[in-house]
Amino acid sequence: MKVYKCFRILGWDFTITPVRFVLTGLVALMVATVVLRLLTGFQYVTNLTDETPWGMWIAFDVMCGVALAGGGYSTALLVSIFQYKEFHIVARGALLTSLLGYILVMAGLFLDIGQWFNFWRPFVSWGYTSVLFEVFWCISIYTTVLSIEFFEIITERILRKKLHRYIVKILPVLIVIGLIFPVMHQSSLGGLFLIMKERMFPLWWSEFLPLYFLLSSFFIGSAMVTIETTLAKTAYGHEIPHNIMLKLTRVGAGMMFVYLLLKLYDLFEKHEWNYVFQGTLQSNMYCVEMLFGILIPLMIIVSPLSKKRGGLLTYAVLTVLGVILNRLNCVFTSMYESGSYFPGIGEIIVSVGLISLGVLIYCFLVENFNILGNERAVQIKIDKDKDIKNLIWALLRTKRR
Amino acid sequence: MAVLVDITKCIGCEGCTVACKRYNNLNFKAKPRNVKDDGNVELDDNRWTVIQKFHGEKNDKLRFVKKQCLHCKEPACASACFSKAIQKDEKTGAVVYYPDLCVGCRYCLVACPYSIPKYQWNEQFPQVSKCQMCSERVSKGDAPACVSACTTGALMSGDRDELLKKAHEIINSDSRYINHIYGEYEVGGAEWLYISDVPFEDLGFKDVSNVPVTSYTKSYLSKVPGLAACWALFLSGIAFYNYRVDKNRKSHDDDDQDKEG
Numbered sequence: 001m002k003v004y005k006c007f008r009i010l011g012w013d014f015t016i017t018p019v020r021f022v023l024t025g026l027v028a029l030m031v032a033t034v035v036l037r038l039l040t041g042f043q044y045v046t047n048l049t050d051e052t053p054w055g056m057w058i059a060f061d062v063m064c065g066v067a068l069a070g071g072g073y074s075t076a077l078l079v080s081i082f083q084y085k086e087f088h089i090v091a092r093g094a095l096l097t098s099l100l101g102y103i104l105v106m107a108g109l110f111l112d113i114g115q116w117f118n119f120w121r122p123f124v125s126w127g128y129t130s131v132l133f134e135v136f137w138c139i140s141i142y143t144t145v146l147s148i149e150f151f152e153i154i155t156e157r158i159l160r161k162k163l164h165r166y167i168v169k170i171l172p173v174l175i176v177i178g179l180i181f182p183v184m185h186q187s188s189l190g191g192l193f194l195i196m197k198e199r200m201f202p203l204w205w206s207e208f209l210p211l212y213f214l215l216s217s218f219f220i221g222s223a224m225v226t227i228e229t230t231l232a233k234t235a236y237g238h239e240i241p242h243n244i245m246l247k248l249t250r251v252g253a254g255m256m257f258v259y260l261l262l263k264l265y266d267l268f269e270k271h272e273w274n275y276v277f278q279g280t281l282q283s284n285m286y287c288v289e290m291l292f293g294i295l296i297p298l299m300i301i302v303s304p305l306s307k308k309r310g311g312l313l314t315y316a317v318l319t320v321l322g323v324i325l326n327r328l329n330c331v332f333t334s335m336y337e338s339g340s341y342f343p344g345i346g347e348i349i350v351s352v353g354l355i356s357l358g359v360l361i362y363c364f365l366v367e368n369f370n371i372l373g374n375e376r377a378v379q380i381k382i383d384k385d386k387d388i389k390n391l392i393w394a395l396l397r398t399k400r401r
Numbered sequence: 402m403a404v405l406v407d408i409t410k411c412i413g414c415e416g417c418t419v420a421c422k423r424y425n426n427l428n429f430k431a432k433p434r435n436v437k438d439d440g441n442v443e444l445d446d447n448r449w450t451v452i453q454k455f456h457g458e459k460n461d462k463l464r465f466v467k468k469q470c471l472h473c474k475e476p477a478c479a480s481a482c483f484s485k486a487i488q489k490d491e492k493t494g495a496v497v498y499y500p501d502l503c504v505g506c507r508y509c510l511v512a513c514p515y516s517i518p519k520y521q522w523n524e525q526f527p528q529v530s531k532c533q534m535c536s537e538r539v540s541k542g543d544a545p546a547c548v549s550a551c552t553t554g555a556l557m558s559g560d561r562d563e564l565l566k567k568a569h570e571i572i573n574s575d576s577r578y579i580n581h582i583y584g585e586y587e588v589g590g591a592e593w594l595y596i597s598d599v600p601f602e603d604l605g606f607k608d609v610s611n612v613p614v615t616s617y618t619k620s621y622l623s624k625v626p627g628l629a630a631c632w633a634l635f636l637s638g639i640a641f642y643n644y645r646v647d648k649n650r651k652s653h654d655d656d657d658q659d660k661e662g
Binding site for chain 2: 114119130134176194210
């Protein structure tokens with residue numbers, strides 16, 4: 001195994017790998033695009049039109065970003081409320097992904113609003129009849145709560161004496177608050193579409209939309225944690241026992257089954273089966289979404305395939321792609337009239353850049369704080385010894401055995 | 402204030418669209434941004450009202466339809482705005498946009514069942530643009546600019562109930578009219594009413610239900626506080642229970658240790 005060069009600047013570890021060079025380049029490209037966007041408006045950067053006023057930034061960055069970040073609250077719910085202690089091992093990683101997800105979502109939202117200098121208006125001018133108002137407040141509060149929760153991990157290393165014990169003291173309260181708001185706004189994200197009844201294709205519009213979004217954010221959360229731990233395993237040699245991951249995904253799959261039952265009930269209740277098989281763009285997309293995003297993952301999880309790592313990973317990837325497709329369908333396919341929309345180069349650059357930025361921050365934090373696994377010893381050892389390279393080596397070797 | 406549009410009387414002179422542009426200082430030179438497949442020009446940021454041409458089902462009747470914001474009684478755009486940048490004026494009934502409050506999220510564009518609000522895509526700091534029903538003129542007692550400019554009497558402004566009565570009278574007295582006032586009940590009713598002798602679906606009017614779309618968000622949002630409170634109570638209850646269990650276990654362990662010691 002190769003260990004990359006690691007620089008120590010002001011006590012922080014910066015690892016340089018070829019991939020991270022590329023990612024940094026993408027971030028730089030994004031910054032340039034963002035400046036152009038903020039100074040000139042939408043015309044040079046996006047392909048948005050009156051027919052598709054919400055484009056990739058809303059559908060992909062915000063809708064999917066929030067859903068993907070659902071791993072934080074679903075894991076926290078299982079660990080700290082329902083006392084699945086064995087999931088504790090993934091809780092910190094999930095928390096970090098969530099936090100990064102939300103910060104990137106906020107960045108995406110900020111870029112997407114036309115009069116960005118007015119972003120604070122809803123704090124004072126309360127449009128309380130709007131579901132977006134609830135989403136806005138919940139996301140703002142929840143991101144704050146998540147940051148303070150994450151501060152517990154930060155203060156293990158810096159400002160330990162001054163702040164750490166206070167944060168540990170208020171942590172139980174924060175965890176409860178940090179479970180109220182995500183549940184509220186995940187469902188409200190579905191509630192956003194309630195008002196579009198006359199515009200959405202009937203297969204997607206339903207009065208259960210808030211519940212659909214809540215349930216799907218829960219099961220995409222656990223699927224995302226599976227993917228994330230798999231990635232962390234390849235990058236950092238940090239391994240989590242398969243049976244724990246299986247158990248975690250099974251909870252998610254249970255939610256997915258409830259979701260499927262609700263969807264079926266909806267189809268029977270509103271007699272919409274004729275829409276499903278009419279062969280138009282909308283109905284085909286719906287079939288793809290349900291088949292690959294729900295039915296096949298459910299089959300994998302009940303079959304012996306789930307005992308294998310590959311099977312579980314396939315489940316997770318299909319689930320994540322399925323939920324992403326669902327969100328894209330809600331925003332684009334269901335409201336498709338005539339105008340075709342494909343994201344402009346600027347929109348893609350910004351989305352890719354935001355994700356790259358997230359990956360870079362994730363790597364930096366994981367390498368400097370105790371996030372993966374629950375051995376606090378790693379961090380203390382690094383503090384004592386200056387030669388971090390050997391330590392990582394030693395750590396990896398012990399893990400391998 | 403409401404407006405009744407008698408489609409049979411419109412000759413498509415475009416006087417109303419010119420009056421609209423002049424009164425609202427819109428750009429005359431701007432090229433149409435949204436052109437439909439049938440050649441009709443759609444609303445855009447410099448066209449708050451347009452005249453669209455339709456040929457009827459059998460291609461025998463030429464009809465002109467004025468399109469603009471219908472100023473719903475239960476406006477989806479105003480209900481969707483999370484910073485109150487679109488509000489329904491109680492006095493005039495106009496659905497008015499306040500650019501100073503606007504964040505630019507474009508939820509109103511997506512929420513409107515008729516896809517009326519448009520956006521200034523070419524501006525540095527774009528705003529939403531839609532018909533304001535000349536709310537300043539209307540509050541002074543004048544008719545909207547387009548109504549004042551109409552020479553054929555296709556546009557009539559006045560009190561909504563009276564106009565409805567008048568519309569019913571016209572429909573009943575003349576058998577050519579379709580017995581349907583578009584805007585009377587559509588998504589909860591609108592200030593702009595249309596009567597016609599050609600079925601509305603052949604004139605590009607959207608077939609919508611009579612239930613206001615705002616009712617769905619209203620019923621959802623009314624449930625949210627209660628559900629959130631229940632959820633919060635449930636969470637704190639379990640959290641407290643867990644805390645007690647932990648504490649008891651710890652003191653139990655301590656007792657055991659004491660005994661062993």
